[in-house]
Amino acid sequence: MSSLNLDDFSDLIERPDGGVRRDAEERRERLIVPPGALGRLDELGEWLSAAQASVRVKPIERPRVVLFAGDHGVAELGVSARPAGGAHRLVRAVLDGESPVAVLARRAGASVRIVDAGLDCDPELLPDDVVRHRVRRGSGRIDIEDALTREEAEQAVRLGMAIADEEADSGTDLVVLGDLSVGGTTAAATLIAALCGTDASVVTGRGGAHIDDLAWMRKCAAIRDALRRARPVLGDQLDLLATVGGADLAAATGFLLQCAVRHTPVILDGVVSAACALVGQRAAFRAPDWWLAGQVSGEPGQAKALDRMALNPLLDQGVTVGEGTGALLALPLVQAAAALAAELPERASDENTDADADGSDDEKAVVETGNATD
Structure with missing residues (x-):
């Protein structure tokens, strides 16, 4: 237990x-x-x-982009335009400075930290400071099996808590939270549908890579099947994360909650961070007071989650790429407010x-x- x-x-x-x-x-x-x-x-x-x-107000001088990375087994069903198990390529692009979030972080003067919670790749492909926290290699296919064991879910949540403590102790004064995942929006939409009591079709979007109609139908079916598995465990947030979440989502949830404990403000990005925040709100109703919604991602699940938490996005630029990009776009606005x-x-x-x-x-x-x- x-x-x-x-x-x-x-x-x-x-x-x-x-x-x-x-x-x-x-x-x-x-x-x-x-x-x-x-x-x-x-x-x-x-x-x-x-x-x-x-x-x-004190100026925002040490902003930090924190990205939790993981692969989701449900991606095997073709619910993403990216290949299953390919999240490590997203990580490599950030490390090489070739992704939108890397470009914007340089411009904003924000450092970037990537935490491998559940990538499905050989650890040797990435630096040790990225992979050393990994909970497991990939998360389970949530339409037919649990994403994690309960023990793994606890390990992932504690990982996120530890990262939040490290950031607070190092002087980070504002966090931009994002994810690097393949299949993550499917797990996120399942969590949101379960917590909001709605159907799969209401929360199913096309992801950052804009899937076609057939992939959308496969994604909707996967969320529908995962919801059947999620509803019996709604009374326990840790069980919910283990059943239909994933290592990266569980870690991000622990991170958000501990940031609120440590009084560290956070800008949320898209549907994945919104889903983790919604789980966090279910556990601690005051927690959303420490978070800002960076931007409208166009994902219906994100809109549902933010409405439930009464968070009004700062920007609506039509950015769907994910990876913390939209939230990072909002950082200069927050810095401007602090300066004024x-x-x-x-x-x-x-x-x-x-x-x-x-x-x-x-x-x-x-x-x-x-x-x-x-």
């Missing part, structure tokens, strides 16, 4: 500091730019104040009283006119 209970996170996670947020809102009223003129940047600045427990909240000056005190002074002069003139008439 596993010793880990995800429900315990409910007692460990607090919401961002509400008192600090109220003070930040009051300070915002005093800035030289009128309230509302900066649109959603105001809201982001106040959210950062509460997350940092600092009325004057921190550096914009407050209005001078005499500006604050001009209106009152003008009002007093008008009233005085009315009184003098009235006296003259009498």
Whole structure:
């Protein structure tokens, strides 16, 4: 029997500091730019104040992209445009600086960390710092078998928790969370459908590689069959991750929950990170207060999950490539909000009283006119 209970996170996670947020809102009223003129940047600045427990927002100086990698056995059914067991190629592209997330990370000044939770490849193909955490080689085919044993699911969740602790201890002040997987969106859609109580067709998208109609039907059928296996274990999040999740999804779930414990803000990417967040919300209802939705991926499952968590995406650029790319696009927006909240000056005190002074002069003139008439 596993010793880990995800429900315990409910007692460990607090919401961002509400008192600090109220003070930040009051300070915002005093800035030289009128309230509302900066649109959603105001809201982001106040959210950062509460997350940092600092009325004057600190700049985002050490952002980190964290990508959990894994292969899913369900990809054997042809539910992805990428070959089954091919996620290591995605990892190699990031390491070689040839993927969209690698290019954008360089531009944004964010370092990238890849964690192999369940790749289906020889470890020698990738650097040791990537593969040394691997829980197992590939995850099971969720339409007919469990993705993981319960012990493996616990190991994966604990792996994610450990990575979150390492990032917090090293000074990471904002995380961009993504995945490098083949078949991961199928597992993610299954988790979302199970937790939202909906049918497979409602959450089945075409993935980052845009599958054709036949592949979409195969994917929908796989999710339908996996849902039958998921529903009996809905009462236990760890069992759910073991049954229809995967090593990378379980690790990302543990990572998100521990980031909330450690007060580390996270920008979510697409449907995979949204599914992990939804599992995390089921375990600890305050946890989503520490997360931002980076962008609209176009996956119906993501929209369903974000709606359930009341998270409103920052961007909608039609980016479907996944791998943390959409969330990374939102990073400059969050950095801009932090800079504006921190550096914009407050209005001078005499500006604050001009209106009152003008009002007093008008009233005085009315009184003098009235006296003259009498």
